[in-house]
Amino acid sequence: MSDAQALVDAHHHVWDLNVRPQPWLDEPGHEPIRRSFSSHALRSAATRTIAGRRLTSTVVFQCIASVPETRDLLALADSDPLIGAVVGWADLTSPAIGDVLDDLRTGPEGRYLRAVRHVVQGESDPRWLQRPDVERGLRVVGERGLGYDVLVRSHQLPQAIALAERLPELPLVLDHAGKPPIARRELTDWDRHLRTLARHPQVRCKVSGLVTEADHERWTVDDIRPVWDVLLSAFGPDRLMFGSDWPVCVLAGGWNRWAATVEELLGDCSESETQAVLSGTATDFYRLSDEKEGTLPCS
Structure with missing residues (x-):
């Protein structure tokens, strides 16, 4: 399939709750997705x-701090042609992180590991990403030719900025656009920090997870558009990538409603710009057309 047709x-x-619990699903408000979801x-x-464009490829993500979960995701990618890459978890604070990453990449399914992620949004330390042990772990991630997905809330964006400056x-790719507080309509600080982060050329940004930051029941495209306008202005289409955050997006309308919203947001974009957001940026960052080991682009 040509790039012009890819999504x-x-x-x-x-996640399969019969195999591995997801404790975060016990939080109030998650009842609609408190069940197993498969590819x-x-x-x-x-x-x-x-x-x-119809869906042609995906990147599947870790949910919990679990190396066994990452192994399961790698095995799934090896068996499911829809999944082109895995973003897994490893303990960034561990002195043995290099050995863990090498072990994960051993075997045929290991080639699908293209990045790692830690749920920094759950860390109370306002400088968690600047901890010496974490920074050391992130350097090892880069040395292994892997990327890092940054999951922070809007007030934690200064950590992401410092990370981009120091490494x-x-x-890097910013997940869910740094979770702008759409429901509260308080975008000023998010806007400022987002633009500062975007000045670093090694950073991409994911157009995902926005509807769950809006009012789950009442959001409209007009609520999302101010965020989209900032993202497009700050990063440009060549550093933006579409993501659904499925099945979490079920809490606020689901995959198809988010897809319709993204199509509307892309209405003024050229064909090449649309191709970048819907396919090109993600394909390049996660090496979706490359089954061999390699190095991610930095600029």
Whole structure:
């Protein structure tokens, strides 16, 4: 399939609660997704096209701090042609992180590991990403040719900025656009920090997870558009990538409604700009067309 026809969902999850509990699902408000979700369920949910494109490839993400979960995701990617890459977890604070990453990449399924992530949004330390042990771990991640997905809330964006400044050689992608507080309509600080982060050329940004930062029941495209305008202005289409955050997006409308919203947001973009957001940026960052080991782009 040509790039002009491809649609990459650069951010989704799967979990089987019979195999591995997801304690975060016990939080109030998560009742609609407090069940198991498979990649086959994603295929059934993602029926809408975006700019004439149907879903062709995905990147599956870790949910919990678990190396066994990452192994399961790698095995799933090896067996499911829809999944082109895995973003897994490893303990960044561990002196043995290099050995853990090397072990994860051993075997045929290990080639799907393209980045790692830690749920920094759950850390109370306002400088967690600047801890010496964490920074050491992140350097090892970069040395292994992997990227790092940054999951922070809007008030934690200064950590991401400092990370980009201190490790310019580490390819980064900001998950969920840094979780702008859309429901509260308080975007000033997020806007300022987001633009500062975007000045670092090794950083990409994911157009994902926005509807769950809005009012789950009442959000409209007009609520999302101010965020989209900032993202497009700050990063440009060549550093933006579409993601659904499925099945979390079920809490605020689901995959197809988010797809329709993204299509509307892309209405003024050229074909090449649309291609970058819907396929090109994610394909380059996560090396979706490359089954061999390699190095991620830094600029």
